[in-house]
Every structure is written in C-alpha cells, then in structure tokens.
Amino acid sequence: MQSTSRFRFMKSRHVARITALHATMNDFQYDRHAHEEYALGVTLAGRQDFFSNGEFHRSPPGSVITLHPDEVHDGHAGGDDALDYVMLYIHPDELDPLIANAMGVQGLQATRLAPTLMKDVPLRDEIIALSRMIEEQETSQIEQEYALYRIAAHLAERAGNFAPNERARRPDSLLERAKDFIHENARYDISLDDISHSAHISKYHFLRTFRTQYGITPHQYVLNCRVNAARRHLENGESVMEAALCCGFSDLSHFNRRFKRIYGMTPRQYQAHIFT
Structure with missing residues (x-):
C-alpha cells in the first residue's frame, strides 16, 4: 500500500x-x-x-x-x-x-x-x-x-x-501522587525509587499497579511528559534544541524519535505547522 x-x-x-x-x-x-x-x-x-x-x-x-x-x-x-x-x-x-x-x-x-x-x-x-x-x-x-x-x-x-x-471513577490516590511527582520532575533524571518514595509505596508494587491502572509503563510516562512539555516550548517559539534540553532530552535524535511517535512529525515540522 x-x-x-x-x-x-x-x-x-x-x-x-x-x-x-x-x-x-x-x-x-x-x-x-x-x-x-x-x-x-x-x-x-x-x-x-x-x-x-x-x-x-x-x-x-x-x-x-x-x-x-x-x-x-x-x-x-x-x-x-x-x-x-x-x-x-x-x-x-x-x-x-x-x-x-x-x-x-x-x-x-x-x-x-x-x-x-x-x-x-x-x-x-x-x-x-x-x-x-x-x-x-x-x-x-x-x-x-x-x-x-x-x-x-x-x-x-x-x-x-x-x-x-x-477504572475512571476510582483513581488510585497513591498512583495519582506518583503521577504528580513525575509531572513536576520529568525534566530531571528521576529513578523508580524516587517516584515510588514520593507516593510512599514499594517500587515493585508501584511498577505492577502503574501499568495496570494507566496502560503505560512509568518510563514511557516520563518520556511522554517530557514530550508534552517540549511541545509547549516549541509553541512559544523556542528552538528545537532549547526545547529538548529544557525538558530532559540530552540527545536531539532521541527527542526527534519520541516526538514523532506521538505527533506523527518531527519537532521542527510541528513548529513549522504551528507558525504557518
């Protein structure tokens, strides 16, 4: 095709x-x-x-x-x-x-x-x-x-x-706390221990329940938060490199790959569309 x-x-x-x-x-x-x-x-x-x-x-x-x-x-x-x-x-x-x-x-x-x-x-x-x-x-x-x-x-x-x-009616309050921690710290090199400690649950329980509740792994969720934050920087007119570095991506090629898997285009292409 x-x-x-x-x-x-x-x-x-x-x-x-x-x-x-x-x-x-x-x-x-x-x-x-x-x-x-x-x-x-x-x-x-x-x-x-x-x-x-x-x-x-x-x-x-x-x-x-x-x-x-x-x-x-x-x-x-x-x-x-x-x-x-x-x-x-x-x-x-x-x-x-x-x-x-x-x-x-x-x-x-x-x-x-x-x-x-x-x-x-x-x-x-x-x-x-x-x-x-x-x-x-x-x-x-x-x-x-x-x-x-x-x-x-x-x-x-x-x-x-x-x-x-x-599932929609009763979100897990401890996992919601973990998600809040991820949102606040996604640009840093955070670990599973950091996230699970923020929610006061064991790392293994956190790993098990997070994916069951949200359908995504904690690592994928961290990357997702970084991409969403970078998108805001792009919409504010910052360069692709600035957006990547501000949001925790040290490798521009990695940022390009992750962004395209979510938005179907590279960060530079997305920015060109937005400002057309």
Whole structure:
C-alpha cells in the first residue's frame, strides 16, 4: 500500500490553547501516550483502531472519540483503507469552566464527561465545524468562541447522563501522587525509587499497579511528559534544541524519535505547522 500518512496541526488564532489536527494515515502507528488536553475527534473515513481507558476500540466513519486529559491511548488505521480524521486538543483551562457553567456547578472535580467512543451526530458536527474554522483561519473570534461553547454545552448534557466505569471513577490516590511527582520532575533524571518514595509505596508494587491502572509503563510516562512539555516550548517559539534540553532530552535524535511517535512529525515540522 502506498504511504499516504499526512499530519497538519493548526493553532487557533482566536481562542487560546486550542489546536486542531487533520490527519490521513495508513502506515503510521502512534505509541501509547497521553495529552494534557482534552482530545475530541471524529473519524471521517477509514477506521481508527486504538487502545484507551483499558479497552480496545474501533472507530468507523462518523464516530466521536473523547479522550480526557492524561488518558493513555495509541492509534492506527484499521483495515485496508487510509484513515482520515480530525481532532481538537483543548486545554482544560479553556473547556472546564464552560462545562462547569453549563452544568451549574463550581468545578468538574475529575468528572468523566462521555464514553471514549460514541455515535453523536450533533457533537460530531460541532467538532468538525470548529476544526474547519481553525484550519481555514477565516472566521472571527466570536464564531470560534461560540463553536467551543456549543461543544462544552453538549458535553455538559452528556455528562449528566453518563456513568463511567470503575477504572475512571476510582483513581488510585497513591498512583495519582506518583503521577504528580513525575509531572513536576520529568525534566530531571528521576529513578523508580524516587517516584515510588514520593507516593510512599514499594517500587515493585508501584511498577505492577502503574501499568495496570494507566496502560503505560512509568518510563514511557516520563518520556511522554517530557514530550508534552517540549511541545509547549516549541509553541512559544523556542528552538528545537532549547526545547529538548529544557525538558530532559540530552540527545536531539532521541527527542526527534519520541516526538514523532506521538505527533506523527518531527519537532521542527510541528513548529513549522504551528507558525504557518
């Protein structure tokens, strides 16, 4: 099969901390990773196969994918046809207040908003509409803000009728403490002992339970945090080398490899897309 993998990232010029991705792929597979943002996507053509939240999913055309911040997932094209999809990456600071307001609550308190994979035509259309607004960069600020509000209102309505599974409802508090330590110290050369001590659990129990809970090894999670942090530096206009060194990558080739496995392109290519 001829390679047709293409990735285009675009940041909104009007609403802070929103990035749109339009991807076509048939010969690329994402490593397991997690984002700091909500990831709201729609499969346009082909089929998207992915692991998330302890389960394997198959997303046919028209399906909506909802990934919460820090939710580990991977992804690749399923079947023989190329996969075509759009994805919105929306930072919780942008989306959470809108959803909380629509729900009439002060805060979301780790509320799970929707199932990972679902059929929802109105939400599908709203995600596609905002993605196209960002891609075309021809709409006004108020149009994009209203489109984001409509997505938030729909998710708020969904959240009131959705019962999450046990894994999502009861995160392990000690493992959450370990994750916080990783986020704060990922740029350093931290050890398994450092992480497990921060959570007051044995190294062996930590190793066993972390992957069971999150579907990713601690080492992979550390690298994932470094890549996400480096992406922020790239979006702030820093050089690839500066981003790599600030975030714990001493080897530029290693940084390039890890970044491409998560975003489908090199850090330099990603930066060129963002500032186009």
